Amino acid sequence: MAQTFKILVLPGDGIGPEVMAEAVKVLKAFETSGRKFELRQELIGGCSIDATGKTVTDEVKQAALDSDAVLFAAVGGPKWDNQRRGLDGPEGGLLQLRKAMDIYANLRPCSSTSPSVSIAKEFSPFRQDVIEGVDFVVVRENCGGAYFGRKVEEETYAMDEWGYSEAEIQRVTRLSAEVALRHDPPWPVISLDKANVLASSRLWRRVVDKTMATEYPQVKLVHQLADSASLILATNPRSLNGVILADNTFGDMISDQAGSICGTLGVLPSASLNGLPEDKTLKTRPYGLYEPTHGSAPTIAGQNIANPVAMILCVALMFRYSLNMEAEAQRVEDAVRKVLDSGSRTPDLGGKAGTIEVGDAIISAL
Numbered sequence: 001m002a003q004t005f006k007i008l009v010l011p012g013d014g015i016g017p018e019v020m021a022e023a024v025k026v027l028k029a030f031e032t033s034g035r036k037f038e039l040r041q042e043l044i045g046g047c048s049i050d051a052t053g054k055t056v057t058d059e060v061k062q063a064a065l066d067s068d069a070v071l072f073a074a075v076g077g078p079k080w081d082n083q084r085r086g087l088d089g090p091e092g093g094l095l096q097l098r099k100a101m102d103i104y105a106n107l108r109p110c111s112s113t114s115p116s117v118s119i120a121k122e123f124s125p126f127r128q129d130v131i132e133g134v135d136f137v138v139v140r141e142n143c144g145g146a147y148f149g150r151k152v153e154e155e156t157y158a159m160d161e162w163g164y165s166e167a168e169i170q171r172v173t174r175l176s177a178e179v180a181l182r183h184d185p186p187w188p189v190i191s192l193d194k195a196n197v198l199a200s201s202r203l204w205r206r207v208v209d210k211t212m213a214t215e216y217p218q219v220k221l222v223h224q225l226a227d228s229a230s231l232i233l234a235t236n237p238r239s240l241n242g243v244i245l246a247d248n249t250f251g252d253m254i255s256d257q258a259g260s261i262c263g264t265l266g267v268l269p270s271a272s273l274n275g276l277p278e279d280k281t282l283k284t285r286p287y288g289l290y291e292p293t294h295g296s297a298p299t300i301a302g303q304n305i306a307n308p309v310a311m312i313l314c315v316a317l318m319f320r321y322s323l324n325m326e327a328e329a330q331r332v333e334d335a336v337r338k339v340l341d342s343g344s345r346t347p348d349l350g351g352k353a354g355t356i357e358v359g360d361a362i363i364s365a366l
């Protein structure tokens, strides 16, 4: 009997459906007589608010928990901007889903050995000698901090609670150390915070220190204030090579900034996980939701010009972290590299190719 993987597909809003269509085509190219993908497509974000009144329904959350992996594109857009109310707005649908799946670590790789960053050689606004050899992965805490804290939203005052518990910091620290240990020699962990001003950052620093010293003494730990980390990323990004561990807010910001190394956000994928495949302490198999670093890019939606590469590379990450298909993950990455090198690129990379054309080229190059 064929092995069947259940994949929940959430295209969302804006360019989401366009880039997701290409990712699904790539995924289907990996079906064989021995392997099938059972796809279930559902609504999330603005389109779900329009259809159901809710940004994500309980049924969709349950479908995510019942799937082997989730492919998510992007949510939000000007149509729903006046409905942005914490967890009930379009972006809140994604936050609710992250919480429901407890996918507390968001891995956002930016490596000059990956196809996305290798294209930077031609397209990056940075000088070659600055970006040569850049190799880091942001491990962003994904289920806590300011995005999930209590909110006060009044006419003339607003507040977001930015809190972390010891346990929340410990688990993402451990996962970042495990990512560091996947490399030989182990990568350093560079932890970002604002311990000079934020109480939550002071707890963050204490817990990271203790967890690393007691459980991962073999991994080098560096603390870096988050604001100067932004400067370093723009001046000497190689010195951040390693695992960049950051809370939800700082991790969101530094990983978008990583897009500047490639000159576009359209090529950076990410994996949101509640554990690595080798983690033996999990009670269930690890949950994985695979989402580009970018958003719904409403100004370019519906024109067949969005770059599908980030979403397609999410399929590779899904193969790697959720489906135990490392060889196939590499085939996707190699095909993306070949296509980008061949010059078939969307306008964000200075090219003239359309979304569909790039997707088709990647399938031909598999």
Ligand SMILES: NC(=O)C1=CN([C@@H]2O[C@H](COP(=O)(O)OP(=O)(O)OC[C@H]3O[C@@H](n4cnc5c(N)ncnc54)[C@H](O)[C@@H]3O)[C@@H](O)[C@H]2O)C=CC1
Pocket: 015, 019, 073, 074, 075, 076, 077, 078, 091, 094, 264, 265, 266, 267, 291, 293, 294, 295, 296, 297, 298, 299, 300, 305, 306, 307, 308, 310, 348
């Ligand atoms: N995970 C998610 O669903 C996210 C959703 N958003 C939402 O997306 C909407 C737009 O937010 P922005 O701040 O403009 O961020 P964005 O990431 O959508 O766009 C930033 C810039 O990158 C470009 N871009 C992004 N993805 C691209 C792609 N695949 N190909 C070519 N160019 C691409 C856009 O055209 C824009 O110039 C907002 O409603 C925001 O809340 C933003 C970030 C994450």
Ligand SMILES: CC(C)CC(=O)C(=O)O
Pocket: 091, 092, 094, 095, 252, 293
């Ligand atoms: C909930 C998302 C819109 C936040 C974000 O920008 C991201 O996760 O990249």
Ligand SMILES: [Mg+2]
Pocket: 252, 256, 293
């Ligand atoms: Mg973001």
